[in-house]
Amino acid sequence: MPDAQRPQVLIVGCGFGGLEAARALRHAPVDVTIVDRSNHHLFQPLLYQVATGGLSAPSIAAPARSLFRGQRNVTTLLGEVVGIDADARLVQLADGRQLPFDHLIVAAGATHSYFGRDDWAAHAPGLKSLDDAFEIRRRLLLAFEQAELRADTEALNFVVVGGGPTGVELAGTMAEIARHTLRDEFRRIDPARARVVLLEGGPRVLAAMPEGLSESARQQLQRLGVDVRTGARVTAIDAEGLQVDGADGPYRLASACTVWAAGVAASPLGRVLAGATGCALDRAGRVLVAPDLSLPGHPAISVIGDLAAAQSHVAGRPPKPVPGVSPGAKQMGRTAARNLLARLDGKPTQAFRYRDYGNLATLGRHSAVVDLATPLGPLRFSGWAAWVFWLFAHVYFLIGFRNRLVVLMDWAWAYWTHERHARVVTTLQPRE
């Protein structure tokens, strides 16, 4: 039970930021409560593997409360935060319960953005949660099943909208499934005749990477069988396909399974915070935080991770925006915890500084691009070596020893057999 004498720290969200903040308070004289609307910490960088049947959900989702079993000052609660009272220092849950706090760290993350076209969501699910991954897996596998029933691959198109890391990972893996995993499993169709199209509105995929790696990624995707189309702007999405404005004019693209990987927006909790504290939001709905990650005028509240429009501060240089990646969220979690303890001790807080270790993305079997920031300058490579590096980096950062072992084994198995074991479909009906 929490000790009424000790400061009560409330963390909203058990993603990379929230988890890291709670861990950083391990030895601190505070009671921590972490509240999340799901019961697990999700290793999002591998979520596309669940969506494509390569990994089972429990391999990348660790029960939140088991992660804190050994940290006695953490209480884990399952609940959805719907309101914040900054003056009374209370958080409101959807079930009517209230949670008090002395210090609040909001790490509620991001969700999809359809740029105002929320009607597209039903036809083109995004990939943020396990439920999203199950829905995409269901659509992907059912499209092949329907084609076998029809004995026809005519409309067996898969379209991924958005050429960022999630988009290229999904497109590359879908092509791999069609060409390798499903080979010899169908009798009336040739699954390799499925077409995977990757649509990117900008001039190149992986725009956050240096141009040479973008070009390498495009070539690797094409070698895997992905039809990469840059400068292709989506103007409409329905159940049967998409309307696209391409380099050569508008055209129609039939699609048996469309996935949205084009835009993210901050969690709606940003607006809740703005209503409660008057804080400012940027265009993506992210909270503009002070250099020390607290809310301007509300030092007891910090915002971290994808919900924060944070800047990296290095003395003598202009501040730089922090990219929405997991290392950024984890580093913010540690800084927010450190600043919270500094405030308790009456010491000055420190500005957040983002350490960029680089950037990597995988595209499918043997294919990846890596852009590492080293003390000697950038180290860039692609192809097989990049893929091995990507694999071990991701397994290393997976939470929980058991999961790492299982994921490595799953991959070793998939590598030799081309099989993807997690191909469960429990319902023929769509989610909507």
Add this chain to the structure above:
Amino acid sequence: MPDAQRPQVLIVGCGFGGLEAARALRHAPVDVTIVDRSNHHLFQPLLYQVATGGLSAPSIAAPARSLFRGQRNVTTLLGEVVGIDADARLVQLADGRQLPFDHLIVAAGATHSYFGRDDWAAHAPGLKSLDDAFEIRRRLLLAFEQAELRADTEALNFVVVGGGPTGVELAGTMAEIARHTLRDEFRRIDPARARVVLLEGGPRVLAAMPEGLSESARQQLQRLGVDVRTGARVTAIDAEGLQVDGADGPYRLASACTVWAAGVAASPLGRVLAGATGCALDRAGRVLVAPDLSLPGHPAISVIGDLAAAQSHVAGRPPKPVPGVSPGAKQMGRTAARNLLARLDGKPTQAFRYRDYGNLATLGRHSAVVDLATPLGPLRFSGWAAWVFWLFAHVYFLIGFRNRLVVLMDWAWAYWTHERHARVVTTLQPRE
């Protein structure tokens, strides 16, 4: 593509019976089509492990079409059979498609029976499919989460209705979770204070077992912390609990999660078959088959597995009913395939003979009962040795090498750490 010259064999259902029948036709000069409404073969004996978070779904669910990758005369289709035309030799799918057959093997299995009280289904899910397992897992884990939110274990009761193999496995594992798995994960409640009640209407649990093993099972369950109540008849179930007629009169039992393991009924396809062919059904809706497993008067149609009310025939002895267990279904699959080929060759068919290798059930960590039929007479044992025997027997029969390896690893891990890794809950809302 199927060869129009070769006899077309249609198998409905990819459970133990259907899978085994298709495999037995591996080298036969026939084209086999196997149709199922889900895309996976489910290893049902371990389904309770998914319901209790010990195994992930893909560990016990192999994609049906990948099981037949190497068997070129099998076409796998995803579809729900809703009608049969015995004269035209056509099967009707829910989507309007028709599948022709020369020989039909119906292996559609069983479902829950609430003995006419289908309104209980919403409050007490049964355990037949992966969706059932997910729903039970959700309710079980959310009950603990709710108790932690309330800081109160008052109503933290789990009630399993039915003391057959599934009921004792679920009750024993639930007790293990409360006492071991969740220890140290809660701060406001002691999960070990959860109460697991097993209600059985008859005088003893595992009624199919010899009396000594039933008594041993009861003692082992009680040692695990299960409150075993025999002679307890359920008269009502609602969202908050059950009404029970016990040995000492009627009483009310609060329940945070009720599971139905008390009754099974044959698949509704039995009634479809009866309508199409005039065949007789028994009280549980199972099809009364001829000794060679065909439908009386319809030699082109066979019924096997849990949907068949089959008898075991041994020369010189009276026929004996076949129990609804997986070895029975598999043996029927092989006999139906053999008889189908005999008919093609114009040879006489053979009566089904069930070989009973015994019976075993597990009750939780270190606890099981085994009743083996050996040439030297029955071999009966319980406790630790029985548990090890049960474990290896089940892993041995798991379909697919990879799954065996993963399941063994999961168990080794769970054994040493008491952890259950597959504790994903993706939605807070109930299924209904």
